[in-house]
Every structure is written in structure tokens, then in C-alpha cells.
Amino acid sequence: xxxxxxxVGAGAAALAGGPARAAEKPHWxxxxxxxxxxxxxxxxxxxxxxxxxxxxxxxxxxxxxxEAFRTAVTPNEQFFVxxxxxxxxxxxxxxxxxxxxxxxxAERQIVLSLDDLRKNFQQMExxxxxxxxxxxxxxxxxxxxxxxxxxxxMGSATWRGPRLKDVLAKVGVKAGAVEVWLxxxxxxxxxxxxxxxxxxxMDKAMADEVIIATMMNxxxxxxxxxxxxxxxxxxxTATYWMKHVTSIxxxxxxxxSFWMQKAYRVPAGMFPVDHPFPTQDNQTVWPITDMVxxxxxxxxxxxxRLPAAGFTVQGxxxxxGHGIKQVEVSLDGGKTWQQASLGKDLGRFAFRAFxxxxxxxxxxxxxxxxxxxxxxxxxxxDKLKFNPAGYHNNVPQQIAVTVA
Amino acid sequence: MFRNLLAASLLCATPAxxxxxxxxxxxxxxxxxxxxxxxxxxxxxxxxxxxxxxPDAWKAEVTKMREALGAPIDDDTxxxxxxxxxxxxxxxxxx
Numbered sequence: 372x373x374x375x376x377x378x379v380g381a382g383a384a385a386l387a388g389g390p391a392r393a394a395e396k397p398h399w400x401x402x403x404x405x406x407x408x409x410x411x412x413x414x415x416x417x418x419x420x421x422x423x424x425x426x427x428x429x430x431x432x433x434x435x436x437x438e439a440f441r442t443a444v445t446p447n448e449q450f451f452v453x454x455x456x457x458x459x460x461x462x463x464x465x466x467x468x469x470x471x472x473x474x475x476x477a478e479r480q481i482v483l484s485l486d487d488l489r490k491n492f493q494q495m496e497x498x499x500x501x502x503x504x505x506x507x508x509x510x511x512x513x514x515x516x517x518x519x520x521x522x523x524x525m526g527s528a529t530w531r532g533p534r535l536k537d538v539l540a541k542v543g544v545k546a547g548a549v550e551v552w553l554x555x556x557x558x559x560x561x562x563x564x565x566x567x568x569x570x571x572x573m574d575k576a577m578a579d580e581v582i583i584a585t586m587m588n589x590x591x592x593x594x595x596x597x598x599x600x601x602x603x604x605x606x607x608t609a610t611y612w613m614k615h616v617t618s619i620x621x622x623x624x625x626x627x628s629f630w631m632q633k634a635y636r637v638p639a640g641m642f643p644v645d646h647p648f649p650t651q652d653n654q655t656v657w658p659i660t661d662m663v664x665x666x667x668x669x670x671x672x673x674x675x676r677l678p679a680a681g682f683t684v685q686g687x688x689x690x691x692g693h694g695i696k697q698v699e700v701s702l703d704g705g706k707t708w709q710q711a712s713l714g715k716d717l718g719r720f721a722f723r724a725f726x727x728x729x730x731x732x733x734x735x736x737x738x739x740x741x742x743x744x745x746x747x748x749x750x751x752x753d754k755l756k757f758n759p760a761g762y763h764n765n766v767p768q769q770i771a772v773t774v775a
Numbered sequence: 776m777f778r779n780l781l782a783a784s785l786l787c788a789t790p791a792x793x794x795x796x797x798x799x800x801x802x803x804x805x806x807x808x809x810x811x812x813x814x815x816x817x818x819x820x821x822x823x824x825x826x827x828x829x830p831d832a833w834k835a836e837v838t839k840m841r842e843a844l845g846a847p848i849d850d851d852t853x854x855x856x857x858x859x860x861x862x863x864x865x866x867x868x869x870x
Contacts, residue, residue: 407825407864429817457815514827516836518820560815563845629843 397424397436399672401521404509408519419593421448426518430454431595434523440669440687443717443724444498445526447588452595453503453524453609455567455630458558462594465556465615470583470600474552474620478543485599488585492533495582498721499605500527500689501612504635504659508761515761522667522768527689527722530603531586536577539621544573547623549650551576553602556615569611570626571604575646575660580605580692580720583616605720606645606692607660608762610635625650634760635659641756642763643749645691661691664751665765666698666725666743673770681729682774684711687722688743696746698725704738704769705753711741732774740767798822804859811848811856812840821864829868830861 394413402409408426415425415433423433433452439445470488473480483491502525509519518524539551550570558566575581584592584603592598597614604611610630625631636656644661651658666688671677688695694716699708714724725741744750751765798818799805812818828836834857840846841853848856 405823405825405827407822411819411822426823427817427819516824516828516832519823559845561845561847563847564815565843565845633843 395422399437399674400424401510402673403512404521405514405519408509417452417595419448420450420452420595421446423449423451424521424523426520430457430459432518432520434520435526437522437667437669437672439523439526440667440722441685443527443687443714443722444588445528445722447528447590447593447596450501450526450528450587450593450596451503451524453518454557454595454614456557456559456564458560459595460556460615462598465594465598468556468599468615468617470617470619472538472542472619474542474548474622476545476548476621476623477539478545481542483538485585488533488538488583488600492537494531495534495579496529496531497580497582497603497605498527498529498718499580499603500525500662500720500722501603501609502526502662502689504608504610504762505760507764510764510766511757511761512755513757515759517761525609527687527717528587529589529717530582530584531589532582532584532600532603534579535581535583535602535619536579538583538619539576542621544621545623548573548621549624550622550626552618552620552622552626553611553613553616554618554620555597555601555613556617565629567630568626568628569613570622570628570631570651571611572646572648572650575604575607575648578646583619606662608635608662610659631658636760637758637762641758643691643747659760659762662689663763663765664688664690664693664695664743664745664749666741666751666767668700668739668741668768668770671739671770671772673772675772677732677772677774679732679734679774681731682772683726683728684739684741685724685726686741687724688741689720689722690743690745690747690749692719693746693749694719695723696744696748698723698744699742700725700727701740701742701767702729702732702737705740705742705767708742734775735773737772737774739770739772742767800863802859802863804855804862807852807855808859811846811852815844815846821860825864826866828860828865830857830865831868833857833860833865836860 506524602613668686698711711725711727
């Protein structure tokens with residue numbers, strides 16, 4: 372039988388490596404999520420992964436529990452998994468993987484092996500946040516349709532591989548090139564469903580930080596994070612980070628794909644961007660691109676009882692590549708703020724850890740929040756900038772805890 | 776690359792359908808929902824998106840699946856699916 376039976380037929384049982392067991396519930400999920408999401412979610416380990424919060428098994432959509440964001444580097448085993456389409460080639464098929472590079476706006480067409488990518492190009496490393504565009508969609512008010520992510524559809528890793536622009540130089544970029552079109556080995560269950568295709572504007576595709584990663588935190592990419600190679604687009608949401616990338620094509624035209632022209636859109640001008648996308652922007656909606664400045668408190672978790680001696684507030688902050696200037700912490704739900712300490716700077720596209728020691732506290736109820744500001748002077752918003760797909764939610768958390 | 780035939784998909788999806796049937800609330804149209812929706816994705820997508828969509832919003836989702844995402848669902852079946860979702864997993868719009 373083919374891989375379909377493995378992944379589609381048996382669903383979660385096959386992915387999880389055994390027959391169905393009694394479902395284990397996540398330790399914590401935000402009460403802001405839809406009731407049905409919290410009922411359906413279970414804690415489950417995919418092959419090679421620690422237990423993640425399963426929102427769906429086919430296609431697999433698993434997010435990291437919030438504890439994963441106590442540190443600035445997300446282990447591969449805790450890195451979230453997100454697919455649009457259910458046809459995912461198994462590792463055995465990916466052994467035959469190759470990458471076609473060329474297109475109508477290229478001087479020539481080439482096919483690269485994994486060895487070519489690792490040995491025939493200068494290897495670059497970039498620490499960068501990979502965050503699903505829809506991260507925190509489930510917290511949108513009012514709720515909007517889609518995968519109802521909490522806080523965990525993101526991670527930060529050190530990615531290694533050749534620059535995209537060095538690989539494009541091998542095929543020769545013609546003057547008329549306006550976009551780079553990307554395809555990966557995963558695909559739809561039905562031939563009538565549009566394949567997941569994405570594109571990048573030349574400006575971003577040729578940026579120094581954009582690479583074709585074959586390594587993640589010093590190890591080969593995990594299967595479900597894009598083995599053997601994925602595009603890494605630091606600063607931009609993960610929708611452009613094509614997994615199992617099999618095709619990179621220079622084009623003279625905008626990509627007319629459902630996933631570019633209909634999905635992954637935000638109201639024009641609602642959020643700041645550094646790299647315009649002129650071939651895909653229109654007057655009312657733009658493609659989602661740059662991430663907004665944001666932070667997450669991983670500890671404490673809402674509902675916790677904490678000692679009067681005090682506790683540590685810790686988490687991570689990130690933005691689209693300007694870097695984090697400061698993180699503030701509030702214990703009164705945002706009325707007053709105090710400076711948190713920042714951890715080591717791992718690079719302008721990476722998570723920046725922060726921590727704050729409360730010191731002794733009177734017994735009572737507290738509401739913990741964090742608020743990051745980037746080097747462009749942008750701060751997390753007080754009120755949700757509602758948009759129909761539930762993107763870019765950077766409203767500070769309100770974490771109710773008790774000190775006793 | 777890595778594309779498979781529709782026939783293979785339907786054949787091999789059968790165990791998943793049987794497994795998933797129990798997950799959704801009973802009601803008229805559940806069979807149509809199971810047969811049509813679970814070919815491409817888990818029925819947990821329905822539970823996950825509940826309960827907050829209005830009947831009109833569910834209808835829009837079914838239309839999106841048919842028109843934008845290529846689900847081969849005819850008009851009658853689509854109506855049955857929308858009725859099931861509206862009766863079972865929808866909120867009524869505020870008047």
C-alpha cells in the first residue's frame with residue numbers, strides 16, 4: 372500500500388505510532404478558545420516529537436504547549452506542525468527527493484540533491500521565529516473560522532542551509548523576474564483541490580537572511596517540519612516557509628494560487644510591513660507578510676497559586692526583524708508596567724527571552740501580562756485589530772493567578 | 776510529484792470514516808457530512824469551529840470547500856450538509 376493508508380487511512384493512530392489510546396488532555400488551554408476546540412484537542416506525540424496539543428490529525432495540526440516558550444530556542448521535538456493538505460510523503464518517499472530550480476525568468480533549469488544543497492553552496496545560519504499566520508486565531512473575538520490555534524503555533528530555531536539568492540544565482544535571474552514561486556512535496560487528497568503553492572517578491576527572495584534550510588538546531592529537519600529542505604523567510608509568517616520544497620521557479624507574473632490570492636490576506640495597511648509585495652497587493656487586501664511585535668508569558672500559567680515570597684514571570688518576545696528593545700511586565704492586568712530583564716540576543720529574527728522577578732507580594736489576586744516594544748518603536752496593541760482571518764493578534768495576555 | 780488517484784483516496788479513507796463517524800453529534804445529514812468532508816480532512820475541523828459560526832457562516836464554509844477547494848459535492852448534498860451543521864454546530868444570529 373502507499374503512504375495514503377499510513378497517514379490518511381489510520382489517521383492519528385498511525386501518526387502516533389500505535390492503536391488509539393485513551394485521549395490525554397492538554398494541561399492547559401486558553402479559556403478564550405472556542406468550546407469545541409477545547410473539547411476536541413488532545414495531547415499526543417507524533418513520531419520523533421514530544422507530546423503536543425493536537426487540534427487535528429488529518430491534516431496534522433499540532434501546537435506546542437505554552438511551557439515550550441520558557442526558552443528562546445524551541446527544541447525540534449516541541450516544534451509545532453501545520454499542514455493544509457493531507458497528502459504528506461513519508462520519509463521513505465522523501466529519500467528520492469530532489470529540488471527543481473529555474474522558471475521562465477531563469478537563464479537555465481537545474482535539479483539539486485540534498486547533497487548539492489549541503490556541499491555546493493556556502494552554508495548560512497540564521498536564528499529565526501517560524502510562526503503560523505493563524506497563531507492565536509482561536510483567541511479572536513469574535514471567533515473566525517479556521518484552525519483554532521492558541522499560543523503555540525510557533526517556534527524559534529537556528530536554521531542552516533544555502534541562501535536562496537545563491538541558489539537563484541546558479542540558474543541566472545533574468546531582468547523580468549518579479550516573483551519566486553514555491554511548491555513542496557505535500558499535496559491535496561483530491562486532484563480538484565488547489566495544491567499549496569506560494570510566492571515571494573524578488574525583494575524578499577534576494578534578502579540575505581532567506582535560506583533553504585536543511586538543518587534545524589543542528590539536526591536534519593524533522594519529517595513534519597519539512598524534511599529534507601524548507602524555505603526559511605525570517606521576519607515573515609510561516610506560510611511562505613515552504614516545507615519539503617521541491618520547486619523554486621523565477622516568474623515574470625504574479626502567482627495565481629488560491630493560497631496567495633484568496634487566503635492569507637489582511638486588510639490593506641492595517642499592519643506595518645517592511646517589504647511591500649507589489650505583485651500581490653491590491654487596494655483592499657494585502658498578503659500577510661511581516662510578523663507584528665509580540666510576546667508570550669510561558670510561566671506562570673493562568674489559575675496557578677503562587678507563594679507570597681514572589682515568583683518569576685518568563686517568556687519570549689519577537690518581531691519582524693527590527694529586534695526587541697524592551698519587554699514590560701504588569702501584575703495588575705496592564706494598569707502599571709515594570710521592565711523585565713532581557714536574555715541573550717540570538718539575532719534580530721529570533722525569540723528574545725525575558726524574565727521578571729516579582730519580589731514579595733501581598734496575598735491576593737493578580738493578573739500577569741507582558742508587553743514587548745521593538746527597535747522600530749512599535750508596541751503590542753491594547754485592543755485587538757480584528758480582521759476576518761484572525762491574524763496578527765498581539766494583545767497582551769491576561770493571566771489570572773493567586774498569591775497565597 | 777507525490778500525487779495520488781481519487782480512487783485510491785476514497786478506498787483508503789474508509790477506515791478513517793468509520794473511525795470518525797462517532798465523533799460528531801447525531802442528526803439528519805451526518806452520513807452526508809461524514810462521506811463528503813472526511814475525504815480530505817478530519818471531522819474535528821467541524822468540532823473545532825464550534826460553537827460560534829452562524830448557519831450563514833457554515834453555508835459560506837461549505838461554499839468555499841466546493842468552489843475554492845474543489846470538493847466534489849452536489850447541490851443537494853451541500854444543502855443537507857449545511858442543514859446538519861446549522862442544526863448541530865451553529866449559533867443563531869443575533870437579531
